[in-house]
Amino acid sequence: MKEDEMNINKSATPPLAPELIEQFRKIVGERHAITDAADIEAYVTEERNLFHGRSPLVLRPGSTAEVAAICKLASEHRIALVPQGGNTGLVGGQTPHNGEVVVSLRRLDKIREVDTASNTMTCEAGVVLQIAQQKASDVDRLFPLSLGAEGSCTIGGNLSTNAGGTAALAYGVAREMALGLEVVLADGRVLNVLSKLKKDNTGYNLHNLFIGAEGTLGIITAATLKLFPKPRAVETAFVGLKSPEAALKLLTIAQGEAANALTSFELLSEMAVDFSVRHGIDVRDPLSEKHPWYVLMELSTASDDARTPLETILTRAMEEIVDDAVIAASLAQRNNFWKLREEMSAAQKPEGGSIKHDISVPVAAVPAFIEEANAAVVKLIPGARPVPFGHLGDGNLHYNVSQPIGANTADYLARWHEMNAVVFEIVLRMGGSISAEHGIGVLKRDELPEVKDKTAIELMRQIKAMLDPLGIMNPGKVL
Numbered sequence: 001m002k003e004d005e006m007n008i009n010k011s012a013t014p015p016l017a018p019e020l021i022e023q024f025r026k027i028v029g030e031r032h033a034i035t036d037a038a039d040i041e042a043y044v045t046e047e048r049n050l051f052h053g054r055s056p057l058v059l060r061p062g063s064t065a066e067v068a069a070i071c072k073l074a075s076e077h078r079i080a081l082v083p084q085g086g087n088t089g090l091v092g093g094q095t096p097h098n099g100e101v102v103v104s105l106r107r108l109d110k111i112r113e114v115d116t117a118s119n120t121m122t123c124e125a126g127v128v129l130q131i132a133q134q135k136a137s138d139v140d141r142l143f144p145l146s147l148g149a150e151g152s153c154t155i156g157g158n159l160s161t162n163a164g165g166t167a168a169l170a171y172g173v174a175r176e177m178a179l180g181l182e183v184v185l186a187d188g189r190v191l192n193v194l195s196k197l198k199k200d201n202t203g204y205n206l207h208n209l210f211i212g213a214e215g216t217l218g219i220i221t222a223a224t225l226k227l228f229p230k231p232r233a234v235e236t237a238f239v240g241l242k243s244p245e246a247a248l249k250l251l252t253i254a255q256g257e258a259a260n261a262l263t264s265f266e267l268l269s270e271m272a273v274d275f276s277v278r279h280g281i282d283v284r285d286p287l288s289e290k291h292p293w294y295v296l297m298e299l300s301t302a303s304d305d306a307r308t309p310l311e312t313i314l315t316r317a318m319e320e321i322v323d324d325a326v327i328a329a330s331l332a333q334r335n336n337f338w339k340l341r342e343e344m345s346a347a348q349k350p351e352g353g354s355i356k357h358d359i360s361v362p363v364a365a366v367p368a369f370i371e372e373a374n375a376a377v378v379k380l381i382p383g384a385r386p387v388p389f390g391h392l393g394d395g396n397l398h399y400n401v402s403q404p405i406g407a408n409t410a411d412y413l414a415r416w417h418e419m420n421a422v423v424f425e426i427v428l429r430m431g432g433s434i435s436a437e438h439g440i441g442v443l444k445r446d447e448l449p450e451v452k453d454k455t456a457i458e459l460m461r462q463i464k465a466m467l468d469p470l471g472i473m474n475p476g477k478v479l
């Protein structure tokens, strides 16, 4: 699909007057107000080149006060703003499609406090996820949010998209890891609900409104995050099996034996593994023979006896559920298992066009979903190659479909929405969601009103109008 097929309104923002640029520049300082087109380029494109925006000005504030001053000035002059963190989002939410001013939060990169007794860490929005993980590890704690883009995505972006990732099974999604936030509102007011409290029943839970809002309600400038005990032992297995049903049975056994010690449970189709082995750098299949389906599962325990119930689980499942399995014998081997999983998205590119779906259905419905969706997409486009993989433990699949071998890529991608419609019909019938963890942005904006409860959409619009009456906060995204 091309960006111009996405019905993005390209006319909204008038050019920015030089005096206004000057006023913005005064707030952040000469060096941090970028107007040079070549320097702006990195902020208006994204890694996959699916979205390409334009902007006259990128601001890089260095404090909450500067963000507040930017928003105040912007609201006085009705200037639209697009908040941006690591620019790794997958739905076009961080791209200025209509010449908006980009507010990059990357310079807000201080870890303000780590409190190991309360098990909290207060980070500014621009802290890179991997840095936050490392900081937690340095004080013998775990910050469990983990995803492929962790080397460049930021805490502010993670919360704004309510990111999921590979450890959501045990620790929840980003929302569940935030105790409180500091947010700059569209008019420049600062909402300080930074809190270390697990228990705080003093009225509406305001911070949760901004989590998953994709920058449409305000700019997150800091967050108080939960820390967890650092695992002493981590055990990882790569398993070959016949079907998603078998994987579901294995999941049930694993959760029964291990409960919360089961931290990841990823389902991988043969095609997804094949692509990763074929196109990934230094990727190997850990099993000697091919299987129709694979599971990458990981268990971790904080206790000192340094053993997880992984072997017990696999022994119980070996007879009829699991066909073959290998447990990582070293950290290097564990990393190899994960590399195969992490290369999976990128490895689809050399196979031509890929129509993507980030969906969730109830965990029990995953096998039926895969069966129905595989049949439906091949019926729609004969020869299309489903490449499902994802977080079975969360009922979240990246249901990607590669083009038929030898097909014309542009012709194939032109059918993006048509295929989405076929897949989403099955998702909705099964009680699922059309966006499990990547968000709405512009990519799914037009589908949202069709799939969500009417009253919910009405309330979302009313909240948006109340918090951002001038419509300057990331306009055209989500709603």
Ligand code: FAD
Pocket (backbone or CB within 6 Å): 047, 082, 083, 084, 085, 086, 087, 088, 089, 090, 092, 093, 094, 105, 125, 146, 147, 148, 149, 152, 153, 154, 155, 156, 157, 158, 159, 160, 161, 162, 163, 164, 165, 166, 214, 215, 216, 218, 219, 220, 221, 345, 437, 438, 441, 474, 477
């Ligand atoms: P950006 O891309 O800069 O922004 C994303 C959205 O948040 C935009 O709408 C933007 O306006 C808004 N925003 C950013 N910062 C702020 C702020 N401070 N205040 C208000 N709004 C803000 N996602 C998953 O959930 N699970 C995965 O497993 C996963 N894997 C990924 C793997 C790869 C290789 C890539 C490229 C992406 C992946 N993602 C995944 C997508 C994920 O949404 C982002 O990686 C991440 O959460 C976004 O963080 P960011 O700092 O890059 O935000």
Ligand code: ZN
Pocket (backbone or CB within 6 Å): 164, 165, 390, 391, 398, 437
């Ligand atoms: Zn994912």
